[in-house]
Structure formats: C-alpha cells, structure tokens
Amino acid sequence: MGASATAVPVALESRPTGVPAGTAAADVLATDLDGLRHMVEGATASDVERALRTRRRDLADFAALLSPAAGDRLEEMASQAHAVTTRRFGRVVRLFAPLYLSNQCVSTCTYCGFSAPNEIVRRTLEPKEALTEARALMDAGFRHILLVSGEHARIVSKDYLVACVEALAPEVPSLAVEVQVWDTETYRRLVDAGCDGMVCYQETYDRDTYGGAHLKGKKRNYEWRLAAPDRAAAGGMRRLGIGALLGLHPDWRVEALALAAHAQALIRRWWRCEVTVALPRLRPAAGGYQAAHPVGDRDLVQLLCALRLLLPDVGVSLSTRETAALRDAMVPLGVTHMSAGSHTEPGGYASETDAEPQFQISDTRSPAEVAAFLRAAGYDPAWKDWQRV
Ligand code: SF4
Numbered sequence: 001m002g003a004s005a006t007a008v009p010v011a012l013e014s015r016p017t018g019v020p021a022g023t024a025a026a027d028v029l030a031t032d033l034d035g036l037r038h039m040v041e042g043a044t045a046s047d048v049e050r051a052l053r054t055r056r057r058d059l060a061d062f063a064a065l066l067s068p069a070a071g072d073r074l075e076e077m078a079s080q081a082h083a084v085t086t087r088r089f090g091r092v093v094r095l096f097a098p099l100y101l102s103n104q105c106v107s108t109c110t111y112c113g114f115s116a117p118n119e120i121v122r123r124t125l126e127p128k129e130a131l132t133e134a135r136a137l138m139d140a141g142f143r144h145i146l147l148v149s150g151e152h153a154r155i156v157s158k159d160y161l162v163a164c165v166e167a168l169a170p171e172v173p174s175l176a177v178e179v180q181v182w183d184t185e186t187y188r189r190l191v192d193a194g195c196d197g198m199v200c201y202q203e204t205y206d207r208d209t210y211g212g213a214h215l216k217g218k219k220r221n222y223e224w225r226l227a228a229p230d231r232a233a234a235g236g237m238r239r240l241g242i243g244a245l246l247g248l249h250p251d252w253r254v255e256a257l258a259l260a261a262h263a264q265a266l267i268r269r270w271w272r273c274e275v276t277v278a279l280p281r282l283r284p285a286a287g288g289y290q291a292a293h294p295v296g297d298r299d300l301v302q303l304l305c306a307l308r309l310l311l312p313d314v315g316v317s318l319s320t321r322e323t324a325a326l327r328d329a330m331v332p333l334g335v336t337h338m339s340a341g342s343h344t345e346p347g348g349y350a351s352e353t354d355a356e357p358q359f360q361i362s363d364t365r366s367p368a369e370v371a372a373f374l375r376a377a378g379y380d381p382a383w384k385d386w387q388r389v
Contacts, residue, residue: 017223025227027265028205028258036063036257043067052076057310062260065306066253074298077305078333084312085334093374094315094337094382095367096144097137098178100346101125101164103355105150107217109203111245111282111289113344113358114150116216120356123346124155127167134168136349140341140367143384144174146199148344148358151180151217158186162193169194174386176239180218181228187235194388197239198232200225201278204248205258213248226262233270240266241317243278246300247291256303263307263314276315276337279303283321283359297326301333308334320361327363328373340370 019025036059039047043064051061052073064070065077102124105114113120125133134145147164149156156179165175176197177190187198204210207222214220229240242262244255259277266275279300282291304316317337318327327338342361347353365373371381 017221019223019227020230022269023227023230024262024265024269025223025230027269028226028262029223031059031258031261033205033254033257033261036060037251037254039063040067040253040257043069045069045072048073051309052080059257059261059264059310062306062310063257065309066256066302070306071298071302074302074305077302077309081305081308081334082332084308085332085336088312089336091379092382093331093335093379094144094385095142095340095371096146096176096337097140097142097339097349097367098146098148098319098342098344099130099133099137100148100344100348100358101130101161101179102149102152102156103346103358104152104155105217106153107151107219108215109217109219110213110215111203111248111291113289113356118356121354123353123355124149124160125164125346127160127163129347130164131167131171132350133347134172138171140349141371141383142367143172144176144386145172146176146178146197146339147195148178149180151219153180153218156180158182158189162189165190165193165195169388173384173388176241178241181225182231184231184235187232187237191236196237196386196388197241198229198237199241199243199276199278200228200232201241201243201245201280202226202259202262203245205244205255205262206249209249229262229266230269233266233273237273239274239276240270241276241278242266243280243317245280245282246295246303247282247293250293252293252295252299252303256306260307260310263311267311267314274315275313276317277307277311278317278319279307280319280321283362300326301330304330304334320363321359322362324363324365324373328377331374331377331379338370340365341367 051064178199344357
C-alpha cells in the first residue's frame with residue numbers, strides 16, 4: 001500500500017464479548033465437549049462398530065470414530081468415507097488459490113510468520129496490484145480466489161478490502177476473504193462488492209490455548225472470532241469456511257470434536273450456506289516457530305474419515321501445507337477443495353518479491369501438475385463452479 005498507509009489513526013471499534021443467542025457460536029459453547037472427550041476415551045470396539053453401522057450419525061458416534069479403538073478400523077472408515085464422498089460430491093475437486101493482499105499485522109500470534117514482532121519485509125498490494133496477481137492466477141486456470149491478509153485496521157481497513165474486491169470482481173467469478181473478522185455490516189459491504197465467501201479458522205477451540213497463542217491484538221477476543229461465521233452469513237456470505245490449526249493444542253481429538261460441533265451448528269443455523277472445513281497442520285514460520293504438538297499422518301486421516309462420516313455434505317479443504325504425497329492420498333477419503341501452486345507472500349504470483357511468506361508450504365507442484373494428478377486419479381479438477389450474476 002502506498003502513501004495512504006501513513007494516514008491519520010482511525011478509532012478502533014470496541015468488540016463485545018459473549019456470543020448472541022441463536023447462533024452457531026452459541027451452539028458450540030453449549031456443547032458438552034468434556035463429556036464427548038470422555039466418550040472418545042471410553043469408546044469400545046462395539047461403540048465403534050455401532051458408529052460404523054448407523055446411518056444417521058451424531059457427535060457421540062463421531063467421538064467413537066475418533067477414538068483409539070477406531071484406529072484398528074481405519075481401512076473400513078476410509079472405504080466408507082470414500083463411498084460417502086463419491087455419492088455426495090462425485091469425483092470432483094474444486095481448485096482455488098490464496099491471494100495474499102498484505103502481510104501487515106498488529107497482532108501477535110505465536111505460530112504466524114506475519115506476527116507483529118517478527119522483523120520481516122512487509123508489503124500491502126494496491127488494489128490494482130491485487131488485480132495483476134489475480135490475472136496471473138486466472139492465467140494458471142483459477143476462477144476461485146481467496147483474498148488473505150494480516151490484521152491491520154488502518155492499512156488493511158474495511159474500505160481497502162472492499163476496494164480490492166471491487167477491483168477483482170468484474171474478472172474473477174468467485175472471491176472469498178480470509179482476513180480479520182468484521183461486523184455484519186462490513187460483511188454485507190464485501191458481499192455487495194462481489195465477495196461470496198469468508199474463511200475464519202478459530203485456530204483452537206480451547207480458550208486457554210487460544211489465550212496462550214494470541215498474545216496481543218484484537219484477535220485475542222475468542223468469542224468475537226467464534227461468532228464471525230454467523231455474522232458473515234447474516235451479511236450474505238454464501239460460503240463459510242472454518243478450521244482449527246492442528247498442533248496448537250496437545251489433544252487433536254478435542255479440537256476435532258469442537259470443530260465438528262461448529263460445522264454441524266453452522267449447517268443447521270445457516271442451511272442456505274455451503275460450509276467447508278479445513279484441517280491445517282501447523283507449519284514452520286518466520287520467528288522460528290515449530291508446532292508444539294505435531295499431529296501424525298494417521299491421526300489426520302482418521303480425523304478426515306470421521307468428519308466425512310459425521311457430515312456427508314460438508315466440504316473439506318486441504319492446502320499446500322501438506323506434502324504432495326499425503327494430499328494425493330487424502331483426495332479419495334473426502335477432500336473436496338484444494339489449493340495449488342500457492343504463494344503465501346503478497347505479490348508472489350505475478351513477480352518476484354522479497355515479502356515474507358506466512359508459512360512454508362510443502363506441496364510445491366504447479367496448478368497444472370495438481371490438475372494432472374487429479375485427472376490421472378479419475379477426478380475432475382473444477383476450476384469454476386460458481387458465477388456471480
Ligand atoms: S494469524 Fe493473522 S492476526 Fe495473527 S499474526 Fe498472523 S496474520 Fe496476524
């Protein structure tokens with residue numbers, strides 16, 4: 001962003017604590033996660049058997065499928081997850097690309113390369129530079145673009161984001177944002193400008209872990225963030241993406257329970273919206289960050305299969321954080337959305353840049369290579385499945 005970045009300070013809006021009644025966020029807070037966690041621990045082989053055989057599963061079945069006891073039935077879970085995904089989604093994977101608008105951030109989050117204390121090269125794209133990036137992505141085939149930025153109320157303001165969406169919307173059929181969380185009115189402005197989706201990972205659903213990972217900045221407000229997908233839906237967003245950063249909390253199973261409860265609640269409350277869940281595992285980032293509690297491949301696969309069996313209609317997104325081999329292996333188990341050829345630094349597609357990436361990626365294949373893999377595996381890479389009217 002140019003000279004305007006040094007403009008006068010703006011008043012920061014206060015954000016309420018608590019979540020409104022009648023929201024998916026309220027449903028999550030009312031979920032007995034401790035009780036479900038005990039069900040995971042106490043699940044027996046017959047609980048797993050019942051969860052595998054039943055047709056309509058609930059969170060208790062999900063708990064059984066997440067349990068160590070279900071680890072012995074992983075092949076059967078994978079086979080069922082594959083069948084459910086194929087029935088519901090066909091053999092189609094939607095491809096999208098993140099477009100990083102800015103790595104400016106005033107928040108301190110322990111796991112993120114953009115964290116304010118990190119001395120990195122910072123850059124914010126002008127809207128016309130964002131359009132240049134979008135055109136580079138369109139040349140590579142993408143029609144779904146996810147606009148990503150750090151949190152800076154002045155440099156990455158709501159007006160700036162609306163201007164970026166307005167610049168891209170005439171050419172890009174589908175735009176989503178993964179930026180700081182906003183009020184309903186701002187989401188409505190973004191929708192009116194041409195945005196149809198919002199992504200907001202809660203990062204961790206455990207309040208203590210959340211407080212320990214988000215040391216400074218507005219992102220510290222757990223409840224304001226938890227209710228962001230509700231506000232986005234109320235503002236007219238058609239697609240909602242949620243996720244938990246696996247590796248922040250020592251117990252991936254309790255994160256999975258909360259994430260599934262959140263997805264289930266969003267589907268119930270906002271049934272007109274398409275809900276997508278991401279299962280990102282933490283990656284090394286600037287500042288020397290390493291995941292404190294790495295989640296293994298087998299655990300990730302069990303989580304994906306259990307999620308698919310609980311929520312047949314939910315989209316599942318897998319990013320380039322994961323290796324090419326693991327991504328390829330997980331496609332048949334329930335993945336429906338993949339990024340490809342990603343750059344996590346602003347300006348990385350259309351030109352060389354020295355701006356710092358948010359995290360290291362693992363799958364470095366080009367979009368064409370990912371699409372070729374999908375076709376060879378019998379899947380249709382869907383570059384476009386939505387057109388704004
Ligand atoms: S996670 Fe988001 S808010 Fe936190 S440091 Fe990174 S960009 Fe900033």
